[in-house]
Amino acid sequence: MSEKAERGTPGRVTATRAARRAIAALCAAHGGPVMFVQSGGCCDGSDPMCFEGGEFALGGGDLLVGVVDGCTFHMDADQYQALGRPFLVLDVEEGTPGGFSLAAGDGLHFVTRVEAPGNRTSRGADR
Amino acid sequence: MKYESPGRPGSPVDVAPRYENFIGGKWQAPTTDQYAVNLCPATAKPICEIPRSGAADIELALDAAHAAKDKWGEASTAERAAVLNKVADAIDAHREELAVAESWDNGKPVRETLAADIPLAADHFRYFAAAIRAEESEITEIDKNLIAYHFHEPLGVVGQIIPFNFPLLMAAWKLAPALAAGNASVIKPASPTPWSILKLMEVVGDLLPAGVLNVVNGPGAEIGKALATSRRIAKVAFTGETVTGRLIMQYAAENIIPVTLELGGKSPNIFFADVAAHDDDFLDKAVEGLVLYAFNKGEVCTCPSRALVQEDIYEEFMGRCLERIRAIKQGDPLDTDTMMGPQVSRQQIDKIASYVEIGLKEGAELLVGGHRPGIGGEFADGYFFEPTVLKGHNRMRVFQEEIFGPVLAVTTFKDEAEALEIANDTLYGLGAGVWSRDTSRTYRMGRAIKAGRVWTNCYHQYPAGAAFGGYKISGIGRETHKMMLEHYSQTKNLLVSYSDKPLGLF
Structure with missing residues (x-):
């Protein structure tokens, strides 16, 4: 993991109970923590991709934006800025995971929701 | 004309209950012996089973x-x-x-x-x-x-x-x-x-x-x-x-x-004031050019999902566009009169709805759409979403993230320099559109926009022979x-x- 990714801005991600259950099941199945990387663009963009821990090679441009039950959540730094440094809620929904992402259980995939900008996510408020 | 649904009598398409992989010129069952149900997005009902290889x-x-x-x-x-x-x-x-x-x-x-x-x-x-x-x-x-x-x-x-x-x-x-x-x-x-x-x-x-x-x-x-x-x-x-x-x-x-x-992309579609200089075919083409964000229900990497309209013509031009958008006919994708079908999956409409909500919370103004339309009968459970327009500014999340649905984010600009700045203020660089009767201006803009394809006085054409691909990410x-x-x-x-x-x- 890069130095920048280690520093990051942890604490921007929370998880619903359903997401935490799915994470616990995945960690048990894979014998260790999984990792999340927020995607963007095209068909399955804006989905968080879930991989076995260490599967996705992080670079100097990636931020660690949260840790959920020992599983790290990463986001490209430019994307993080472009999206207004959001606070994210990790959840699960019905549907097929995009790309090479692990499923969040049978017929389920992970999603991220943004906390209401009225509270703290708008770029204006961050400035 | 309306085509009969695949598998029904009179349809041009036969449907087998189950399909296999196509390997070495033959149909081969998956080694897993597992299959998944493939749903039709218009009805949310199964079409057939597909290998889960x-x-x-x-x-x-x-x-x-x-x-x-x-x-x-x-x-x-x-x-x-x-x-x-x-x-x-x-x-x-x-x-x-x-x-x-x-x-x-x-x-x-x-x-x-x-x-x-x-x-x-x-x-x-x-x-x-x-x-x-x-x-x-x-x-x-x-x-x-x-x-x-x-x-x-x-x-x-x-x-x-x-x-x-x-x-x-x-x-x-x-x-x-x-x-x-x-x-x-x-x-x-x-x-x-x-x-x-x-x-x-x-x-x-x-x-x-x-x-x-x-x-x-x-x-x-x-x-x-x-x-x-x-x-x-x-x-x-x-x-x-x-x-x-x-x-x-x-x-x-x-x-x-x-x-x-x-x-993927978040392509700008830029309309200079002179498109409205005359009430003619070209203006009509430009109006359609903006409405093309609804092509393939917005599930296009080059979807012109950010419209930049010069402020002098904004009210008049958007008025015409919104009228055209309200006339979009949604429904049975197999009816040749239908202009917009359902999104590909349930998760896509959930995502689109959440982006509309994000946009509204960020202070964007909803000009049209924003909901799931009530399409009854056989298509009542289909994954339909209304063609939607949000007015706001380029720093909003709905201007920065590809929604992959029929959601247009529209904003205004004062002059060419500002149009270019907004156009390039994105992580992506796949497509862009420039509309103007001044071809010197369209050339300048086309060369200055950081995108692999700049449609000039047209959009969403994909002929073989024109190179297609992305700048930036x-x-x-x-x-x-x-x-x-x-x-x-x-x-x-x-x-x-x-x-x-x-x-x-x-």
């Missing part, structure tokens, strides 16, 4: 491709071109069948698949059949007696991962240059749209030598990864989102193989042009001395 099925497909690659690669370009032309003829001959299957699998309206997806797919095969015939090797005379010959050779077996938004056309974009250049391919279709390409295999499968083209369906985390990480592929091509794009590059780095990637490589042949070829250099004299060093 595993890594072992990718190995079988790679076995078949490797067995076929040498003979296909050594076939003359005339022979390969003849096969590609036969594929194109077969696609044309089955245009209605494939168009209806594609609409039913993806949700896009049949008026689009009849007029665009299917004829364009055929045309891409013809284009690359012609391009490979016209390709020449190069010779450089280094000096009088030292000659460098440069031959194009196939890479061998390539892996190609197809997105859900244009299942057949994107397959054609990738297959036509790969096969023309003499490669064999293993294709993984997108999980939401696994079926129409199997209908294509029913039509063209016999025309290609066994093993040259193989299709394996299943989960990305298993078979997509197995294909992209395989040491038995010589190249991988992918269209999709950025994280999987990076992962594919990472796997390719491990095996030292090339990649081509097409990774939108990807690597240029499709739909003969330059793609280079991405599917090795260069063999024979450096030949015709001199009898030794170098004199030893």
